[in-house]
Amino acid sequence: MAVTRRQLLKMTGIGSAGVAATSFGALGFDLAFAEDRAAKYKLEGVTATPSICPYCAVGCGTLVQTRDDGKGRQIINIEGNPDSPISTGSLCPKGAATFQLAMNPKRLQQVQRRAPGSDKWETMSLDAAMARVTELVATSRDATFVERTADGKLINQTTGIFALGGATNDNEENYLIAKVMRMMGVVRIENQARI
């Protein structure tokens, strides 16, 4: 492994004055550095995809900059989109942190299941989770479904399931929440939009 310039300086000290002078003298110094920075410029070769800040409802435009280094497109940087007439490139601290919302070592990447009464999470495969969710939804729906009220009114209502959330979801996602849940008879469908 190559010795860094810093290590070199520290190691060589006074006795290596000549070396230091030649390596880092006058002009060469800054030019080398500038080349260094340019070479390390993190937006080199990125794809910029216009996107939207997921926090408040102003709807600021962002640019999601990604690069495929062989493992699929990875997010390199997210900053304001100057083309947006709403935000003209600026962001608030939350918007400016959108990158860290995605690229965060604490972000979940696998399904976790807590068994009834358990004191811990266990990892579950995505397919098993979907099968289990389907089972739970259908079972509770069938068990709490009321076709008619006591006075005979047709209501087709699932009384025991509550779907909550979605104000950071896309319109398409909300549309499917409303559609899939309603077709299962669920009417307890609510959202941050209420509160």
Next chain:
Amino acid sequence: MTATQKGMFVDTSICTGCKACQVACKEWNQLPMEDQEAVHLGNAFLADSYDNTGHLSATNWRHVKFMEQFSDDRRTQSRWLMMSDSCKHCVDAGCLEVCPTGALFRTDFGAVDIHNDVCIGCRYCVGACPFGVISFNDKFDGTTGGPHMVKGTVNKCVLCSDRVANGLGTACAKACPTSSITFGNLDDLKRLAASRIQALHARGQTDAYVYGWDLKAEGYDRPSDGAQDLKVVGGLNVFYLLLDKPGVYGLPAHDPGLPQKNILPNAGGALLMAGVLGIAGVASFRKRRMDAAAPAAVE
């Protein structure tokens, strides 16, 4: 010296204290949080208005200050000042003067940048900075703190030199929602500052003035009455519009001048180390300082 002098104008009269600049800086430069344990354990709250980062540091290259000014009755005086602080990229930069290895250097755009792989951690610059900007990092390395962190070296704002070299402005100025921070050519920024002073004085806000340059002396049109501008350390490439005395913002009220006079031992060390690097290097630093001080119309 061919490139145009770049800098930032920070108009504190329109700073909302949102801290977008702080985060945008951290995002672009991939800087770590200062102390996760302190936050989790409840030791990070400062009870100082809305400020919880406290000061500039190796990991906080920007810092928004909050000054609450309220009289007892809240009527005689009632205002909340905010100011986004960072390295000023001084024309006469004390840090540059004392750096023995050339780790600190002047970029083609007039900024003071750091070459962490040349910094030996002597910390002369820390003492030489009249604004308390430069900080020593003894905690993070590249793995734990991102690309700018080299344990045992100093860090500060580098005026996004990689962005600027690639034709972009600074990350903080870009993020700023109210354009309180503007990045640009220094002469354009001075013109903008003069127009803001005029507008504010016309609106009755006659306590507004520029900290960093004397706009009138620089040939810009600004009112003669009311608060007057203050030039310090040969001018600041990142300069401010303030609404109260510099001390209120934690800035020196008088021109602190160059550091050799007040921190001689460090300067001595610097000269010694400069000797190590050879005369050419020193000459180069000096030249850059003088160029930066010259009117910036050269292209």
Next chain:
Amino acid sequence: MDLQHSDFIVFMGSNMAECHPVGFKWPMKAKAKGATLVHVDPRFTRTSAMCDLYVPIRSGTDIAFLGGLANYILSNDKYFKDYVVNFTNAPTLINAGFKDTEDNDGFFSGWDAAKKTYDRATWQYQRNAPPPAPAPTGTAEQHEGQEPAPKPVAGQSVKGVNWGTEIAKLLPTFPKEDRTLQDPQTVFQILKRHYARYTPEMVEKICGTPKDLFLKVADIITSNSGPDKTGAFVYAVGWTQHTYGVQLIRTAGIVQLLLGNIGRPGGGIMALRGHASIQGSTDIASLYNLHPGYLNTPSANTTHDTLKNYILTETQPTSFWSNTPAYVISQLKAWFGANATVDNDYGYDWLPKITADHSHLPVFVEMMDGKIKGMILTGQNPATSINAGFTRKAMRNLDWLIVRDFYETESAAFWKAPDVDDSSAIKTEVILMPAAHVAEKDGTMTQTQRTLQWHDKAADPPGDSRGDLWFWWHLGLRLKERYASSTATRDLGIKNMTLDYDPEPADVANWRIKDEPAAKKVLWEINGFNYAKDWKDRTLLSTFTLLKDDGTTAAGAWIYTGVTPDKNTNRAAMTSGKNDGWVSPNWGWAWPANRHQLYNRASADPAGNPWSDRKKYTYWDATAKTWKNVAGDSIDFTATKAPDTKPNPTGIGVAFQSGSDPFILKTDGKGWLFAPVGLSDGPLPTHYEPWESPVNNALYKQDRNPVTKVWDVAGNKYNTFAGTDFPIVISTYRLTEHHLSGVMTRWLPWLAELMPELFIEMSPELATEKGIKNGDWVKVSTSRSAATARALVTRRLRPFNLGGKTVHQVGMPFHWGYMGIAVGDVTNNTSALVADPNVSIHEGKAFTCNIEKATGPSDFLQRARKVPV
């Protein structure tokens, strides 16, 4: 963006600089151009710091303040006369039996003390003969702007129905008017009497706002309104989270209508919503009482028994809502496709009907009672929400809980919350599924100005993370499969539901995840198309006027029709270089029909000319015989309907209205100063105290909104009204540095360190009284529970002098919880389940508490800190 054209902006119930920081650039632009900015708020915030004038107000007294402004405008003749006479219902005569709260000590006529509801019969317009049918007693499901329709005959199929004929039968006669505004039964005179006692002195006594500051605001708004000037009010949840939230916003509507500031550039009432697509989730509603496109959910409590009755109940014969049959039938067609036919009433009977208020708060009460078996959370975190202790306890009764989020939220981890001693006693099965980031999926979000913006997927979500669209599509497919062979009628809905969102191979070719549904097909379905079985034969619709009531068109939500006028055009796309002017009609797409300024016909005078050159916007071009707009906005009016068009007594929909009736969604085309229908708590906003308040109502014997929704159940005890145990007013709020319950911010190092700790803001006066110093630990308690927080003692807060009585106010942000990097006590442990009668929003902005110095953080918090991040 329109705010840059305002001459005054009053921020009230909004802390815009902190909560919508980037949007705040537009008011700052207006200020730079000379506009006057005013902040009316209990706390001096970062917004106040940017305004020309800060005006303190006790939390929850905004109706008194705004009513005071209305009184100032009316009693000083400062209203915009031509606008008020022509564009509002000021001249309309109200039923002679109407009694005001001023005559009735806090009640309107029609109060039924036993049922605790109002009969709205006496609130109705007087009409030319023949008299209208008496209004039915109100149901909670009745919607704003909806005139009560005669009760249809039950039990008919829609087969063979001619909707035009049916709706014509519902047409009322014209309302009676007195354009001199002198008749004592005119809305104008009623309004004048109603607010006569809301004097500057009364405002000072109720709100604690010094009289001179109130008068300054009155002067600023009146001197900056009129033909040549306009101004805006800006609000957020500071106005909505009250037991009279809807009425509060209506008061601002009254002030702005009197000043002529609605439908004009720089005018209006700007609602700042809190989440990226909270507007979208109201439009494409995931709310119990709304189907997408603001169509009321079928209810067992009104005449919704058949599709025909549903449609005739919901259709307003004299407004734009006369097209309801086409919207409803097209929606059923979108949901059930080929299975929806005229012979089966398009599948209407398969839909569930609501039977009560199934909103957030009452459902958690049901959950506490053990009636809810399972909950699916998508990006919401109720474990730290309203009366959080109650909520977490209720969740223990769930059999199962599905959570879709980025991080281990407080709700996902409720079974190991610091106040759980024995998690083995909690029998809930929890499945926590990692969700996708906005950058990792295709889709649209609708921001606060109704603008849809499409975002493209930029990267695959990591690991097993998936977008919610993926989740709901795959869940739907699995459920369909499960019920495929069922013959039960109850399963017809799920069996017949369409889910035609298979991705095109090219769309997923370059991604790791191949079974992602095509978001664009979902948007196309929402937009609407000429019905055909397969996508290849479907042509998209360019406007909602193309929607049919005969099953030949399908559209998930009529208000979004036109966003994708054809398969190659996505008008929600944020196309670079399309930033054209301040309306920017080509950047994204604003519903309906890309209309950015609603009711913009009001920007021209009755004759169609601009009110002034300076405020020119929409105007009538007499030569071209069409309406035009100077900024490229779309006209919110029939494009070729001349200003002098007379109302047609037999015309259906907007034809019933004249050429000078700009408010086309209203049944009379007028801006409503007085609301005869739509509200359950009164036709005019009246000052009531919050449900919990340290003082009695200074205006009426009736202290509180009599129709308030309360849940007097264990764990949700209310503080004694005007009692001494909890004498301090508390307001909860957001900070710039965090978002909601903190899931999206407290896990982020960059944000966690900016605001690491829960704090409570209080005045030095209160701190001294309680022996609290800046930075001390403080215990905040209510009848529900308590929370500890650090004291931030600041003169930005102040005690209020209410007619000699000192009332203290404190404030607490609500972002903290027990998971994540930055942890803290849960502010909402202290709040109560109590709600507005119209929309069931809770009262988080004004309740009461007590505070005391604490020795340190609560046990709860100490335990949370022991869990490593």
